[in-house]
Amino acid sequence: xxxxxxxxxxxxxxxxxxxxxxxxxxxxxxxxxxxxxxxxxxxxxxxxxxxxxxxxxxxxxxxxxxxxxxxxxxxxxxxxxxxxxxxxxxxxxxxxxxxxxxxxxxxxxxxxxxxxxxxxxxxxxxxxxxxxxxxxxxxxxxxxxxxxxxxxxxxxxxxxxxxxxxxxxxxxxxxxxxxxxxxxxxxxxxxxxxxxxxxxxxxxxxxxxxxxxxxxxxxxxxxxxxxxxxxxxxxxxxxxxxxxxxxxxxxxxxxxxxxxxxxxxxxxxxxxxxxxxxxxxxxxxxxxxxxxxxxxxxxxxxxxxxxxxxxxxxxxxxxxxxxxxxxxxxxxxxxxxxxxxxxxxxxxxxxxxxxxxxxxxxxxxxxxxxxxxxxxxxxxxxxxxxxxxxxxxxxxxxxxxxxxxxxxxxxxxxxxxxxxxxxxxxxxxxxxxxxxxxxxxxxxxxxxxxxxxxxxxxxxxxxxxxxxxxxxxxxxxxxxxxxxxxxxxxxxxxxxxxxxxxxxxxxxxxxxxxxxxxxxxxxxxxxxxxxxxxxxxxxxxxxxxxxxxxxxxxxxxxxxxxxxxxxxxxxxxxxxxxxxxxxxxxxxxxxxxxxxxxxxxxxxxxxxxxxxxxxxxxxxxxxxxxxxxxxxxxxxxxxxxxxxxxxxxxxxxxxxxxxxxxxxxxxxxxxxxxxxxxxxxxxxxxxxxxxxxxxxxxxxxxxxxxxxxxxxxxxxxxxxxxxxxxxxxxxxxxxxxxxxxxxxxxxxxxxxxxxxxxxxxxxxxxxxxxxxxxxxxxxxxxxxxxxxxxxxx
Amino acid sequence: xxxxxxxxxxxxxxxxxxxxxxxxxxxxxxxxxxxxxxxxxxxxxxxxxxxxxxxxxxxxxxxxxxxxxxxxxxxxxxxxxxxxxxxxxxxxxxxxxxxxxxxxxxxxxxxxxxxxxxxxxxxxxxxxxxxxxxxxxxxxxxxxxxxxxxxxxxxxxxxxxxxxxxx
Numbered sequence: 001x002x003x004x005x006x007x008x009x010x011x012x013x014x015x016x017x018x019x020x021x022x023x024x025x026x027x028x029x030x031x032x033x034x035x036x037x038x039x040x041x042x043x044x045x046x047x048x049x050x051x052x053x054x055x056x057x058x059x060x061x062x063x064x065x066x067x068x069x070x071x072x073x074x075x076x077x078x079x080x081x082x083x084x085x086x087x088x089x090x091x092x093x094x095x096x097x098x099x100x101x102x103x104x105x106x107x108x109x110x111x112x113x114x115x116x117x118x119x120x121x122x123x124x125x126x127x128x129x130x131x132x133x134x135x136x137x138x139x140x141x142x143x144x145x146x147x148x149x150x151x152x153x154x155x156x157x158x159x160x161x162x163x164x165x166x167x168x169x170x171x172x173x174x175x176x177x178x179x180x181x182x183x184x185x186x187x188x189x190x191x192x193x194x195x196x197x198x199x200x201x202x203x204x205x206x207x208x209x210x211x212x213x214x215x216x217x218x219x220x221x222x223x224x225x226x227x228x229x230x231x232x233x234x235x236x237x238x239x240x241x242x243x244x245x246x247x248x249x250x251x252x253x254x255x256x257x258x259x260x261x262x263x264x265x266x267x268x269x270x271x272x273x274x275x276x277x278x279x280x281x282x283x284x285x286x287x288x289x290x291x292x293x294x295x296x297x298x299x300x301x302x303x304x305x306x307x308x309x310x311x312x313x314x315x316x317x318x319x320x321x322x323x324x325x326x327x328x329x330x331x332x333x334x335x336x337x338x339x340x341x342x343x344x345x346x347x348x349x350x351x352x353x354x355x356x357x358x359x360x361x362x363x364x365x366x367x368x369x370x371x372x373x374x375x376x377x378x379x380x381x382x383x384x385x386x387x388x389x390x391x392x393x394x395x396x397x398x399x400x401x402x403x404x405x406x407x408x409x410x411x412x413x414x415x416x417x418x419x420x421x422x423x424x425x426x427x428x429x430x431x432x433x434x435x436x437x438x439x440x441x442x443x444x445x446x447x448x449x450x451x452x453x454x455x456x457x458x459x460x461x462x463x464x465x466x467x468x469x470x471x472x473x474x475x476x477x478x479x480x481x482x483x484x485x486x487x488x489x490x491x492x493x494x495x496x497x498x499x500x501x502x503x504x505x506x507x508x509x510x511x512x513x514x515x516x517x518x519x520x521x522x523x524x525x526x527x528x529x530x531x532x533x534x535x536x537x538x539x540x541x542x543x544x545x546x547x548x549x550x551x552x553x554x555x556x557x558x559x560x561x562x563x564x565x566x567x568x569x570x571x572x573x574x575x576x577x578x579x580x581x582x583x584x585x586x587x588x589x590x591x592x593x594x595x596x597x598x599x600x601x602x603x604x605x606x607x608x609x610x611x612x613x614x615x616x617x618x619x620x621x622x623x624x625x626x627x628x629x630x631x632x633x634x635x636x637x638x639x640x641x642x643x644x645x646x647x648x649x650x651x652x653x654x655x656x657x658x659x660x661x662x663x664x665x666x667x668x669x670x671x672x673x674x675x676x677x678x679x680x681x682x683x684x685x686x687x688x689x690x691x692x693x694x695x696x697x698x699x700x701x702x703x704x705x706x707x708x709x710x711x712x713x714x715x716x717x718x719x720x721x722x723x724x725x726x727x728x729x730x731x732x733x734x735x736x737x738x739x740x741x742x743x744x745x746x747x748x749x750x751x752x753x754x755x756x757x758x759x760x761x762x763x764x765x766x767x768x769x770x771x772x773x774x775x776x777x778x779x780x781x782x783x784x785x786x787x788x789x790x791x792x793x
Numbered sequence: 794x795x796x797x798x799x800x801x802x803x804x805x806x807x808x809x810x811x812x813x814x815x816x817x818x819x820x821x822x823x824x825x826x827x828x829x830x831x832x833x834x835x836x837x838x839x840x841x842x843x844x845x846x847x848x849x850x851x852x853x854x855x856x857x858x859x860x861x862x863x864x865x866x867x868x869x870x871x872x873x874x875x876x877x878x879x880x881x882x883x884x885x886x887x888x889x890x891x892x893x894x895x896x897x898x899x900x901x902x903x904x905x906x907x908x909x910x911x912x913x914x915x916x917x918x919x920x921x922x923x924x925x926x927x928x929x930x931x932x933x934x935x936x937x938x939x940x941x942x943x944x945x946x947x948x949x950x951x952x953x954x955x956x957x958x959x960x
Contacts, residue, residue, distance in 0.1 A: 009958075011886055018894025019882040021828015021868035025895065028827035123811065201832045201840060201895040201930050253830070253895025254930050286833035508893030508931045674889050674958075678936060682892060685933030709837035709928070717924035717934040722917075746933075 005521035009674035012513045013527070014506070023251040026205040026222050031279035034207070035064055037269055038125035039282065040115040040132050041291065042107035045141035045363040045702020046154060049106060049114065049134060056131040057117055062124030064276055066132070067268075068115045069102035077101055077271065080262055081236040082328040083228075085479040086166045086337050086359075094166035094359070097157035099327040101237065101264045101271075106139070108156050108326035109364050110704050111291025113264050118272055118280055141363040141702035145300055145321045148362045156326055156361040163361045165324050166333065170341045171354035171417055176306075179315030179352050183306035187389035193377045194772045195298035195323065195696040196689075197712055198370045200507075202253020203284040204293060208269035212277050216244050219270045223249040224259045224505050225545020228482070230537050232262040232330070238271055245270075249535040252507035256686070257369035258293045259507065260547050261330035265292075290707045295696055296370020298323035299336065299377050305350075305385050311393045311400050315352040316344055318381065322359045322367075329368035333359065338478050339374030339466070339548075345415035346382040347426045347464045347640055348404040353416045363702040369547060371686055371747040375465040383461045383752035384769060387759070391768065397756070398434065401462050402427065412733075419466060421638045422733045429664045429728045430462055433642035436726055437662035445646070455649040456659075457763070459756025460642065463749040467741030468553030468637035468732075485632035486550070487543040488558035490519075490566050492625035494611035496604030497529040500562075503543010504555035505535050509743060510675045511551060517671055518556060518737075522563040523603060524590030541628055549741030552671065553637045553732065560736040561629035570606045570625060576617045577601050577609055637732045637740040641665035643684070643749035647757040654780030656692055656758060658719075663749060664726040668740030673727070676742045681723040683746020689715040690747070691754035695773050713773075799863050801826070802870025810857040817841045817852035820867060828868040828898050832928070839927030842899035842906075843867045849906035851926070868898035871905075880955060881905050884944035885937070888958050892931035900937060903927050908945045917942060 004010050017023050054066040079098040086094045103114050115132055119125035142148035142156060148163040156163055180186065207220040217240055223229050226247040233247075234240045252259060269280045284292065300321045306314040322336035341355035390400040406413050408425040415421065434440070442458045449456035469475070472483035489501040498519055506512060516530040533539055543555070567587055574592035575582040584595050593600040601609075609616055610625040646660040663680050670676050693713035697705040706712040723746075731738030751772060758774045759767050765786040770778065798807040801824060808823050820826045820843070831853055832840035841852045844866040871879045881901050884890070891897040907923040908915065915923065920941045921934065929937060939958070946952045 012889065012891075014894070015886040015891060018891055018897050019868075019878065019885055019901065020872055021826070021898055023828075023894050025827075025830070027831075028821075030825070123813070199930060201838065201893065201928065202830070203832065251894065253832075254893040256930070286835065286838075510892070678889050678892060678932060681933035681935040682931045683933075685935075686930070708835045709833050710835050714928050714930070715933075716921075716928065717938060718918075718921040720933055720935075722938075723933055723935050 004517055004527045006517060006671050008517065008672065010513055010517055010527065010672055012510050013516065014510065014512045025202055025251045025253055026207060026220050027283045029207050029220050029250065031207060031209055034279040034281055035118050035120060035276065036122040036125045037272060037280050037282040038117050038122065038129045039113045039265065039288070040117065040129050041288070042103065042110060042112040042114055044107060044136055044138050045110050045143060046139040047107050048137040048139060049103065050137050051135040052115060053133040054115065057128040060124070060128035060131055062120040063128045064118045064120065066115060066117050067102070067272065069100055069104040072102050072271070073104055078237045080264060081232050082333065083330045083481050084334040085481065086168055086333040087479065088166050089169050094333060095160045096328060097160055101267045110702060111288070111365060112326065116268050116272065118276060143363055143698045143700055143702040145323050145360050145362060148360045156363055160361060165328070165359040165361055167358045168337050169354070169356045172352055173354045175352040176315045176317050176354040180306045180317065183314055184309040185307045185392055187305045187307065187385055187392050189385050189388050189769060190302050191381065191384060191769065192771050193297045193299040193380055194690060196296045196370055196694050197290055197696050197706070198256045198258035198293055198296060199289070199714060200254030200256055200258055203286055203289045204259065204263065204265065205283040206266045206269045207279060207281045208273035209279040210274040210277060216246065217270055217274060218246045218248065219266055220248045220250060221266050222252050222259050224252065224255040224507060224547055226505065226535055226537050227503065227542050228545055229262050229266060233267050233270065237267045246538045249505055252505070255507045256371040257296065257373055257547060261294050261368055287708060290712070291365055291704055294329045294366050294368035295325065296367065297377060298367050301381055303381050303385050305389050307389055307393060311395050311403055313348055313350040313404050316350050318344060318355040320355065320357045322357055323362055323364065324359050325362060325364045325366035327366045329366035332366060332368045334480065335369050335374045340378050342417050342419050343375050343378035343464065343466060344382060344417050346379070347406055347462050349406050351416060364698055371683065372744045373548065375744065376748045376751060379461065379463040379748050380752050383463065384755065387756050388768060397460055401430065420635065422635055423730045424638060424640050424666060425728065425730050426462060426640060429641045429666050432726055432728050433644050433662055433664035436664060436724060437644035437660065439644065449648055453651065455651055455761040457647055457757040457759065457761025459645045459753045459760055461749050461753040461756065462642045464638055464640040465744060465748045466636040467549035467639055467744070468633050469548040469550050470636055471634060472632050482544065484544055485630050486554040486558045487541045487628065487630050488555065488562045489541050489628040490562040490626065492566060492607045494608055496525065496607040498523060498525065499531045499533060500559060501533045501540040502555050502559065503540055503545065504551040505546040507546070509546065509551060509679065514552065514671045514675060515556065515559060518559055519563070524588065525603060549743035552737065552739045553735055553741050554631060554633050556737050556739060557633065557735045558629045558631035561631050562627045565627035565629060566625060569621070572617065572621055573609050574601050574606050577606065577615065634734040637668065637735065639665060639667045639740040639742065639745050641745060641749055643753040645750070645753040645757040647754065647761055649758070649761045649779060651783050654776040654783055656774060656776065656779065658688055658721045658754065661721055662724045663746065664728055665742065665745045666728050666730055666740070667742040667745060668729060668732045669738040670727055670729065676727065677725045679742045680725045680746045683744060684723045684750045685715050685720045686747045687750025688720055688754055691751040691772050691774060693719065693773050795858055797857050797861050799860050799865055801865045802867060808857070812858060814857045815853055816855045816857050816860055819857040820852060826867050826869050830895055830898060832896065837928065838896070839903055840896050840899040842902040842927065844902060844906060849903050868901060879905065880947040881944045883955055884940040887955055888936045888940035888943060890932060890936040890940035896927060896929045900927050900929060904941045904944070908941065908948050912949060914945060914949065
């Protein structure tokens with residue numbers, strides 16, 4: 001056994017089951033007498049339901065029941081709740097129209113669930129669903145932000161005229177206006193942040209079960225946060241008390257934010273299981289995933305950066321329109337506001353910032369958190385604008401960044417947009433990335449590529465993000481309807497092995513390995529003596545789950561705090577056993593020792609004494625060795641770094657090849673470098689996907705044109721390069737591990753580096769900016785127009 | 794309903810299926826071999842890849858009845874009876890070529906077929922092109938390519954032990 005503690009690239013413990021087909025994903029769970037649900041979904045973006053004739057479906061072979069929105073309404077089933085309330089500029093609350101589980105009266109996007117068929121087999125349910133006849137009155141749709149804001153646009157919700165959910169702002173408008181008035185130059189940019197469809201490889205799935213003998217409900221679901229689902233579904237939708245509802249999120253095949261939210265199907269199968277007294281399973285086809293998983297991004301923005309004559313940033317002004325889709329998904333309102341505009345300082349000393357965000361309902365799938373959630377949108381805007389500013393000032397792209405970086409001795413640094421950064425060294429991540437990417441010799445590579453007939457470009461992004469969400473009181477004051485602490489329960493077993501119950505959830509991040517390393521480090525026991533348990537509300541105390549790269553920063557901190565409590569108690573037991581004063585007991589490498597002597601007790605001996613308390617200070621200490629800690633973070637954490645991308649463009653086809661990608665990130669202390677590298681590489685691939693390939697397309701009628709993996713371009717193995725990853729650590733100053741978070745940095749840092757490289761490659765074609773995705777078609781048109789212009793001259 | 798007789802992971806089985814039953818449905822729903830996954834409905838993702846008579850096949854794109862008399866190998870049948878992992882499984886673990894694990898069974902089965910079809914050895918570029926039929930959303934493919942490059946060395950008998958990943 002080699003070193004297993006903090007800093008070791010321990011191979012993952014979860015891999016053996018995944019590599020041998022023994023993972024248990026939700027769709028792998030089959031309950032006795034299970035029935036199958038198929039959801040009938042709207043084929044229209046906007047339509048009134050004049051009637052539903054389910055008689056032919058009800059009499060179809062194998063059908064057990066058909067339910068519609070009217071059936072649920074008759075039982076006073078609540079709508080899906082929203083977990084965050086944003087306020088308008090004038091202090092009034094956002095519009096919060098109902099989100100029925102099954103549509104009532106009208107549908108608002110293609111894929112909106114209308115009815116559910118439950119049958120003995122899935123094929124029977126699917127066949128019967130075809131027999132449901134719905135009398136539609138098709139209505140005009142507002143499929144885009146622009147269409148929804150047109151005067152006279154169709155109202156997605158009849159009681160939200162104009163389709164504006166909220167009109168919000170942040171920052172000091174007066175100071176910004178004053179700075180612009182005295183600016184030497186203003187860099188301006190209009191850009192969009194393309195709408196993405198998360199596409200975790202495992203489609204969503206839910207299995208509901210009801211035990212009539214006890215009244216207990218169980219839901220197995222593809223979730224990143226089972227307790228949140230239990231609270232939302234139990235308290236707000238189905239009115240099931242929490243002690244009668246168990247939610248299990250077993251192995252989950254990727255989330256990327258899309259499995260945070262409480263979805264209609266979870267409530268449908270749980271409710272149907274209770275009605276029918278049978279387990280009910282629903283599994284999404286990928287086509288359903290496309291039209292029912294929450295989408296991500298979808299901003300349209302105008303931004304202006306005021307500069308002085310030396311290229312220093314004086315002020316930033318941003319106006320963003322954000323698409324929320326047809327309904328408010330669970331955390332949708334916080335994404336284009338508190339996870340976006342608060343990051344607009346970036347890594348720069350911009351003294352004044354003002355952002356306005358108008359959030360708009362459209363006849364599209366709800367939009368919510370997707371890997372990065374607001375920070376990729378902020379980063380893309382800032383970094384593209386800084387490139388434009390460099391161009392307008394005639395400055396080098398690296399130099400303008402250096403000149404405006406928050407210096408490393410300025411921490412803690414208060415930004416003008418609410419956040420206080422605790423630590424960072426942006427020059428260092430920049431320097432190391434420049435070196436690793438061989439920035440200085442790029443022009444040689446450009447010339448060499450030109451000899452091969454290729455256009456080569458290089459792009460850079462120096463980003464920051466906020467992780468470790470979040471101090472509960474702070475987010476509460478900003479509209480969160482939840483606390484965002486995390487919990488850990490550590491149960492030391494009598495023979496000294498350790499079971500850790502964590503409120504976070506692992507769906508690819510490798511917590512079963514990383515957290516076990518942490519415990520091995522703290523207790524000096526081998527990892528084989530440690531078990532990490534997560535994802536089951538019947539086992540784990542109330543925790544908030546995994547998103548926003550929070551698991552180690554918040555969940556790991558809770559583990560540390562619970563560990564501290566265990567060690568403190570164990571020291572008292574050891575002191576008793578060793579007949580010494582507790583102040584004299586040292587705990588190191590799994591041994592409790594009387595300082596300066598060879599008198600010692602092992603961790604296992606002390607554990608046994610706790611559970612077999614024959615020789616034990618029973619008057620002053622309870623038996624047992626189990627502790628729980630709830631950790632509420634003091635601040636966000638602020639990972640930052642530098643991403644550099646090199647591309648080559650084939651001028652004949654417009655095809656972009658990413659030839660080099662270098663990421664140097666400060667993610668705080670690293671527990672398992674192998675896992676961190678994997679997280680960054682995966683995130684970068686999604687960032688490259690956003691920059692070059694992926695985009696969600698609706699037509700004017702609100703039909704989803706990119707509705708399958710044949711139409712929506714996910715990056716494949718030959719679309720991405722090897723991704724060179726390095727870390728340059730500054731420690732987080734306010735959590736016990738000094739960790740920051742690594743899950744999203746790739747998706748946040750990469751897109752502007754890729755687009756910067758594409759724009760650089762096309763510098764001779766007069767290109768200032770290209771919106772994502774920079775498809776070969778889009779680039780070929782630029783090249784072709786350039787050639788025609790040249791020919792005409 | 795028709796019956797289909799075939800060998801799955803070395804064991805002869807006879808299963809009653811509907812005409813429309815896909816191989817993956819038979820494997821997952823009737824034989825309860827849930828290691829083979831379904832990630833899409835358009836033959837794009839490759840999470841469902843198994844071997845039929847030694848060749849990789851997307852089991853969502855073949856009817857169960859077409860597999861009469863065939864030998865099917867799934868991820869569950871890949872390790873030796875004593876639990877020793879196939880070199881490709883071992884390489885995926887060593888090189889951290891999986892995160893959520895959902896694409897992994899199909900990715901491993903595709904990779905084995907890819908390596909077996911190319912005894913001359915594959916460059917990294919050829920491995921990337923050979924994975925055209927498999928999507929992974931977690932890893933960025935970086936470590937998958939490294940794992941396959943390492944596994945092929947062992948599978949072609951050019952090394953007894955898997956090259957270790959550099960720390």
